[in-house]
Amino acid sequence: MQAKQLSDFISVQEANFSQAEEYLALCAGNRQDGAIVSFVGLVRDINSQHRVQKLTLEHYPAMTEKSLKKIVTEARSLWPISRVRLIHRVGALQASEQIVFVGVSSRHRGHAFQACEFIMDQLKTRAPFWKKEQDDKDEHWVQANQQDQQKARQWLLKPEDLSMFM
Amino acid sequence: MQAKQLSDFISVQEANFSQAEEYLALCAGNRQDGAIVSFVGLVRDINSQHRVQKLTLEHYPAMTEKSLKKIVTEARSLWPISRVRLIHRVGALQASEQIVFVGVSSRHRGHAFQACEFIMDQLKTRAPFWKKEQDDKDEHWVQANQQDQQKARQWLLKPEDLSMFM
Amino acid sequence: MIEVLFFAQLREQMGHEKLALQNAFADLGALRQYLMAQHREWQDYLSPAHSLAAVNQCLVDDNHPLHAGDEVAFFPPVTGG
Amino acid sequence: MIEVLFFAQLREQMGHEKLALQNAFADLGALRQYLMAQHREWQDYLSPAHSLAAVNQCLVDDNHPLHAGDEVAFFPPVTGG
Numbered sequence: 011m012q013a014k015q016l017s018d019f020i021s022v023q024e025a026n027f028s029q030a031e032e033y034l035a036l037c038a039g040n041r042q043d044g045a046i047v048s049f050v051g052l053v054r055d056i057n058s059q060h061r062v063q064k065l066t067l068e069h070y071p072a073m074t075e076k077s078l079k080k081i082v083t084e085a086r087s088l089w090p091i092s093r094v095r096l097i098h099r100v101g102a103l104q105a106s107e108q109i110v111f112v113g114v115s116s117r118h119r120g121h122a123f124q125a126c127e128f129i130m131d132q133l134k135t136r137a138p139f140w141k142k143e144q145d146d147k148d149e150h151w152v153q154a155n156q157q158d159q160q161k162a163r164q165w166l167l168k169p170e171d172l173s174m175f176m
Numbered sequence: 177m178q179a180k181q182l183s184d185f186i187s188v189q190e191a192n193f194s195q196a197e198e199y200l201a202l203c204a205g206n207r208q209d210g211a212i213v214s215f216v217g218l219v220r221d222i223n224s225q226h227r228v229q230k231l232t233l234e235h236y237p238a239m240t241e242k243s244l245k246k247i248v249t250e251a252r253s254l255w256p257i258s259r260v261r262l263i264h265r266v267g268a269l270q271a272s273e274q275i276v277f278v279g280v281s282s283r284h285r286g287h288a289f290q291a292c293e294f295i296m297d298q299l300k301t302r303a304p305f306w307k308k309e310q311d312d313k314d315e316h317w318v319q320a321n322q323q324d325q326q327k328a329r330q331w332l333l334k335p336e337d338l339s340m341f342m
Numbered sequence: 343m344i345e346v347l348f349f350a351q352l353r354e355q356m357g358h359e360k361l362a363l364q365n366a367f368a369d370l371g372a373l374r375q376y377l378m379a380q381h382r383e384w385q386d387y388l389s390p391a392h393s394l395a396a397v398n399q400c401l402v403d404d405n406h407p408l409h410a411g412d413e414v415a416f417f418p419p420v421t422g423g
Numbered sequence: 424m425i426e427v428l429f430f431a432q433l434r435e436q437m438g439h440e441k442l443a444l445q446n447a448f449a450d451l452g453a454l455r456q457y458l459m460a461q462h463r464e465w466q467d468y469l470s471p472a473h474s475l476a477a478v479n480q481c482l483v484d485d486n487h488p489l490h491a492g493d494e495v496a497f498f499p500p501v502t503g504g
Binding site: 217233234235236238239242243246264275276296299300301302303304305306307308317318319320325 | 428430431432477480481482494496498499500501502503504
């Protein structure tokens, strides 16, 4: 693996992002990697049976980037991945808007899939973002869900399953 | 889940594809899904220590699309996913070119990640494509690798692990 | 001095965005107990079951030692992504 | 009649892209054995360890029954993606 290919791009921003540009940044001049996996999270129209009108994302600025860097560093310690790009938006968002992008390049697809999903699962439980939803009834803070906690823990609890991909 | 959102796009083609357009086709007018996972496979510069100059992809035309449809149908039976787009190129390709695209949208990210990786793992062992590589030494058929066989089998062997995501 | 920050729903429930405490605390648990004792409702809001805590921007548990100058934050389970 | 196709490396090794056989075969295994008996090298090329087989464009194993008009294909383990 060539050291120069190991670069992280991490951004917390109000502005929207271009999935196409992020994909290009993962590929451009990248001749060693056979796999690019990317994830985009969108604001769903309907959450818990109510129609979401808008969403406000609050965060803890001093901690946000630090926690994202830590998660990406952990992913790098688990899998031989090359490029990582991670963008999370904050502020006011409408239904169907893009919230988060995670892209990973790697020689082998298994590593890219695992690292990308790991980063999302950890972000969901450890990065200091909070969603406030405005639906047709009221405005309320989104409650964390138990399944996200389980998904995040599962990466730590099953090293023997992880080793299969390494 | 709205039935109209359940659409498959499957294509076997010589022409290149636009990852950006494929992403848009997964998102456009899609207000129910919170997760878009996409995979792109690229021609690696170096395979088994030799520099790949070009690659020729042969296939079994009568069987190719049939086998891809079957794989996507199996993915739909395993996870509640919405849109699936699958493109595989054939013919002559250069290093760094795009070979394959798999994109999946879903309400929940776990389902989209699992279905996307499942489709790639099954495609790798069941879809009738064969790569012939021209490197700086000679031209030769790429040999199937044992790890791909294991990855494909693992989806069938561990229903108890799969159930976690369902 | 220890600076204590609150975020999201917890900020609204506490009615504070920030507190500056002059007291010394052995660890995060001691600070949490101190705050929980201030108001009946805080007992509930700040319980480990309902809130996470970070010291100097890292998630930690109640055993984490505290020093003067630390930035402590309490917040609800996160919901980004 | 049964049409037998060969792909990729196996097509090159066999020296044939296609064969048309008038014989009847109970199942894929019987056809495979018949072909393997034709040439010493085919014994190796067509062994289940080195080749996959499809009947009417579906991957099947040697127990799969054959009928007149079936399209049978032999090919090496696939390497797409």
